[in-house]
Amino acid sequence: MKPVPFLTRGDLLLLLGVAAASLALFFLHQLPRAAARGGDGLVRVSIAGSGQVGEWLPAGARAARVRGRLGEMVVETAEDGSVRVVSSPCPGQICVGQGWTHAGSSIVCVPNGVVLTPEPPASADGASEPDGITR
Amino acid sequence: MNAALRALLACILAALLAAGCSTVLRVPPKIEPVRRVELMMDTIVSITAYGDRETASRAVEAAFGQMRAIEAAASFYRPDSELARLNAGRAVQPSAAFSRLLKLASEGYYRTNGAFDPSCAVLGRIWGFHDRQFRVPSEEEIREAQAHTGWDRCFVHASEAAALPRGAIALATGSLIDLGGIAGGMAIEAAAEALRGNGCRTFIIDDGGDLWMEGRKPDGRPWRVAVKAPDRPGSIATIEADQPVSVSTSGDYERFFEVDGRRFAHVFDVRSGRPAEAFRSVTVIASTPVDGDLLSTALFAMPAADARAFATREHIPALMFPASGPVWLTPAGERWFRIAQP
Numbered sequence: 001m002k003p004v005p006f007l008t009r010g011d012l013l014l015l016l017g018v019a020a021a022s023l024a025l026f027f028l029h030q031l032p033r034a035a036a037r038g039g040d041g042l043v044r045v046s047i048a049g050s051g052q053v054g055e056w057l058p059a060g061a062r063a064a065r066v067r068g069r070l071g072e073m074v075v076e077t078a079e080d081g082s083v084r085v086v087s088s089p090c091p092g093q094i095c096v097g098q099g100w101t102h103a104g105s106s107i108v109c110v111p112n113g114v115v116l117t118p119e120p121p122a123s124a125d126g127a128s129e130p131d132g133i134t135r
Numbered sequence: 136m137n138a139a140l141r142a143l144l145a146c147i148l149a150a151l152l153a154a155g156c157s158t159v160l161r162v163p164p165k166i167e168p169v170r171r172v173e174l175m176m177d178t179i180v181s182i183t184a185y186g187d188r189e190t191a192s193r194a195v196e197a198a199f200g201q202m203r204a205i206e207a208a209a210s211f212y213r214p215d216s217e218l219a220r221l222n223a224g225r226a227v228q229p230s231a232a233f234s235r236l237l238k239l240a241s242e243g244y245y246r247t248n249g250a251f252d253p254s255c256a257v258l259g260r261i262w263g264f265h266d267r268q269f270r271v272p273s274e275e276e277i278r279e280a281q282a283h284t285g286w287d288r289c290f291v292h293a294s295e296a297a298a299l300p301r302g303a304i305a306l307a308t309g310s311l312i313d314l315g316g317i318a319g320g321m322a323i324e325a326a327a328e329a330l331r332g333n334g335c336r337t338f339i340i341d342d343g344g345d346l347w348m349e350g351r352k353p354d355g356r357p358w359r360v361a362v363k364a365p366d367r368p369g370s371i372a373t374i375e376a377d378q379p380v381s382v383s384t385s386g387d388y389e390r391f392f393e394v395d396g397r398r399f400a401h402v403f404d405v406r407s408g409r410p411a412e413a414f415r416s417v418t419v420i421a422s423t424p425v426d427g428d429l430l431s432t433a434l435f436a437m438p439a440a441d442a443r444a445f446a447t448r449e450h451i452p453a454l455m456f457p458a459s460g461p462v463w464l465t466p467a468g469e470r471w472f473r474i475a476q477p
Binding site: 106110113133 | 172174177178179183339341344345346348352358359360361362363368369370373374382383384386388389416418
């Protein structure tokens with residue numbers, strides 16, 4: 001009698017297919033949650049009057065360009081998510097003088113209408129993220 | 136392959152599939168809020184609101200409209216505001232919103248025994264906070280400016296007021312008022328009303344670090360606010376709000392200048408004519424945004440012992456970070472603040 005193989009090719013394909021589907025479901029669900037939460041090292045950019053939020057600069061950006069009301073400002077972010085303005089078209093240059101700014105503060109360039117906000121560190125389950133910071 | 140092995144394999148496959156699906160099914164889909172940020176009243180204002188997207192967007196737009204109306208009346212820097220015209224020495228027919236703001240300022244002045252005093256603006260001018268030409272004025276300049284402080288005497292006297300058009304108000308010569316310590320609170324109040332009026336029940340308004348929050352987030356969690364540490368990055372406490380509350384902070388670390396290593400903040404002790412120095416920050420929880428705004432300013436302006444006595448007597452939940460010594464929590468604050476580990 002011809003021996004019956006432990007797993008046929010069909011069984012193997014089915015097994016791999018189900019495993020792949022399970023993993024895909026898991027990661028497809030988790031990734032958008034992580035992205036929506038923001039996370040360590042991201043800097044949120046808001047442009048006054050545009051209602052524009054949700055634009056992010058990644059950590060370690062050497063010369064990111066942000067367009068404000070007066071023109072383009074050059075921004076640098078560090079690996080820990082702090083941010084500084086390297087150059088700005090605003091007259092007072094207060095944003096440039098502010099230097100490196102960490103989570104909990106923002107750089108506000110009123111003439112150029114740009115707000116740069118380093119995100120506070122996010123916990124694994126989101127439980128410790130504050131919804132606001134009083135200061 | 137025998138039947139038992141096939142059954143076992145089928146069970147394993149079913150378990151794998153169930154595990155993958157349960158990850159999706161167990162957690163409800165994340166509901167994204169509507170969030171909008173604007174630069175207003177010389178600071179950053181953000182509103183985050185939950186609800187169906189169209190309703191929440193309309194409510195947030197209406198809320199910003201209400202805040203802009205308060206700014207138009209009470210901005211210190213906009214030359215066309217009612218306040219700016221008053222400060223320019225002109226007689227003003229106050230709008231309903233501006234009248235209410237003046238009434239609230241007056242109540243705040245008397246409630247805090249003058250610690251909250253918008254007429255301190257004259258001190259802000261001589262210390263260079265208005266034109267950002269910061270300087271330490273002479274004793275004589277301070278005494279001269281102090282002669283023009285005092286909410287109860289900064290408006291023209293009744294006998295002179297008779298010469299004004301009916302219903303108009305004007306400032307006494309040399310006086311100047313800044314309603315920044317209360318206008319933000321009133322703007323938040325107006326925004327919250329607009330949000331509610333447009334069908335929004337769950338929202339948080341952040342006016343430059345002074346916050347108001349209502350409702351519970353869709354995941355059932357209360358709003359959570361961190362209190363910024365005045366001396367380092369990070370926070371010194373957190374608050375979880377299970378009811379509508381205001382959280383306001385006055386501190387010496389955002390608007391200040393330094394001379395020879397000494398820090399001068401933008402809140403004044405009217406009795407000394409100098410920037411208040413007792414605290415690095417004072418955070419207050421209140422049942423209205425106006426109360427939160429004016430009480431955090433008033434406590435910050437008081438000497439430390441007076442601030443403690445006042446906050447205890449008035450049952451104010453407050454967290455005080457003094458210039459020296461340990462952080463102090465009022466008895467009413469123990470329910471609210473969770474002190475963070477440094």
